[in-house]
Amino acid sequence: MRIAMGTGSVASLMLTGVLGLVLALTWLMIRRLQAAQRRAVGEAERARTWAETQAARLRTELDRREERLTEELRRLRAQEDELDRRAAELEGSRAALDELESERRRALERAAGLTEARARDELTRAVEAEARREAAVTVREIERRAKSEGDQRAREIIAGSIQRMAAEHTAETVVTSFRLPSEDMKGRVIGREGRNIRAFEAVTGVNLIVDDTPELVQLSCFDPVRREAARLTLDALTADGRINPLRIEEVHERSRAEVERLCVRAGEDALLAVQIDTMEPELLRTLGTLRYRTSYGQNVLAHLVESAHIAGMMAAELGVDPELVRRSALLHDIGKALSHDLPGSHAAIGAEFARRHGESSEVVHAIEAHHGEIEPKTVEAVLTQAADACSGGRPGARRESLEMYVRRLERLEEIARAHDGVSKVFAMQAGREVRVMVQPELVDDLRAQTIARDVARQVREELTYPGQIRITVVRESRATEFAR
Known part of the structure; x- marks a missing residue:
């Protein structure tokens, strides 16, 4: 019984202690909450006071700004009224000026005896006449300057072309001297009773001149191709030593074939030199024969190559197709290879020959017109004519007797x-x-x-x-x- 009572007292004491602790904690929390509430109330009061202060300051600033805007508005209205007044005055002045201008015009019309429309027409005509005079002077000055600059530019193009392309001249002759290996060879060349020399002249068409000059004979013929074939024939005969009519015919055939090959090679070299791709074979061979012809001491084929270079340079400077111009200039004297066999000028003969062998109409026209026998009508013809004159007329190109x-x-x-x-x-x-x-x-x-x-x-x-x-x-x- 005592034990049970003692146990109950302990429990009661413990419960009392717990309750006391809870109450103490609760009182402490209430005190803290009250303190926090007092602090919050103080902060809110301070915030309310600051907000009221700021609101008062803003109201004061707004009042000042409103007063300034009101004053500015009054000033602008006063300026607007002043502007309206001045505009009315200007309108009145403009009307007065218009009336004065009308009166002045009427006075001028009465003094000059002209209406306004007529005076305007006369003034317009005077201004137009003055403008025409000034325009004419300006146009004349422009034309003079363009001609001067054009002439200078043309001189520069032609001079530059000639300076970049200049070939030597050769001696013009119809006689070729041939040196024999010995003086005894003259007798073999003449042959018994002159049969070898007669056979040589009959086969080659070239005169063989034997005089007293030691170890030297001369081949004379107006055709340089035949003369070259005869020279090669005589060279082969004297080197071999066997000279007789049959041998002369055999060697001459081989020499003619060699000259033909050399002509074709010369034509191909000319095409390569002026950068032309192809040409009809007969035209190419005929072009190559001009390596053996001269005109005023100037080799004709060299003259054609030089003219083609000059024409191509001028065409490039002027923006014209240089290949067509070079082709025209290269073929412009092709008729000189045929003029000794056909009647007519070498320009007409060359043009017809080029036409028969498939050359274009532009090239044919340039060939035919390069000496002015017909009027040049294309740029290619004019450049061909100019290049021919430049090549033939430059210092050192040709020589006379x-x-x-x-x-x-x-x-x-x-x-x-x-x-x-x-x-x-x-x-x-x-x-x-x-x-x-x-x-x-x-x-x-x-x-x-x-x-x-x-x-x-x-x-x-x-x-x-x-x-x-x-x-x-x-x-x-x-x-x-x-x-x-």
Whole structure:
């Protein structure tokens, strides 16, 4: 019983202690909550106070801004009223000015006796006439400048082409000298009673001239191809030593075949040099024969190759198809290979020959027109004509016989010396320049220009010459004094 009671008391004590602890914790929590509530109330009060302060400041700022805007609005309204007043004044002034302008026009019409429309028409015509004069002056200046620049550009193109392509000239001759291995060979060449030389001339068509010159004979023929075949024949015969009519025929056939091969090779080399791909075989062979022909000391095939280069350079500078122009220039003298057998000019003969062998109409026309026998109508024809003149007329390209050369120089000096006031005349630079010295007391500057023009005109009319001849008239005044 006591034990049970003692156990119950302990439990009661423990329960009491727990309840006391719970109450203590609860009171502590309540105190903390109250403290937190007091702090929250204080923070809220401070926030409310700050918000009220800010709101008061903003209301004050808004009031100030509203006052400024109101003042600005009043000022703008005052300016608008002022502008309206000034606009009304300007409108009135404009109306007054219009009335004054109308009165002025009426006064001018009364003074000039013209209506406004008529005065406007006359003014317009005067302005148009002045504009036309100014336009004409401008156009003339543009044309002069374009011509000057065009001439200068053309000179640069042609000079550059000639400088980049210049070939040597060769001697023009109808005789070929052939050196024999010994003087005894002359007897074998002549043969018994001259049968070998007669057979040689009959087979080759070339005259064989045997004179007293030691170990030397001459082959004479106007056809250089036949002369070359005869030279090869005589070379083979003298090297072998067996010379008789039958042997001459055999060797000549081989020599002709060799010349034909050399002609074809020369034509192919010419095509390669000017960058042309193909050509009809007969046309190619005929072109190659021109390696044995000369004109005024200039090899014809070399002249054609040079002309093709010059024409191609000019075509490239001008934006024209250079291949077609080079082909036209390469074939422009093809007729010289046939002109000794056919009647007519070499230009017409060459054009017909090229037409028969499939050349284009542009090439045929350029060949036919390169000497001005017909009017050139294409750019290719004009460039071919210009390239031919450049190649033939450049310094050192051609040469004349001594007799013709001397006669031309003498005639140049005679033409210049025939004018009054001329004291001395000098033909210079192989006849490409004539320098005329005049007496200054008899010839003034204007007369000097007239003499130069008259001499140039007379030279053009009377003489035939390659390229151009420059006439220079020199009028020199000298004053001499001695210091003693």
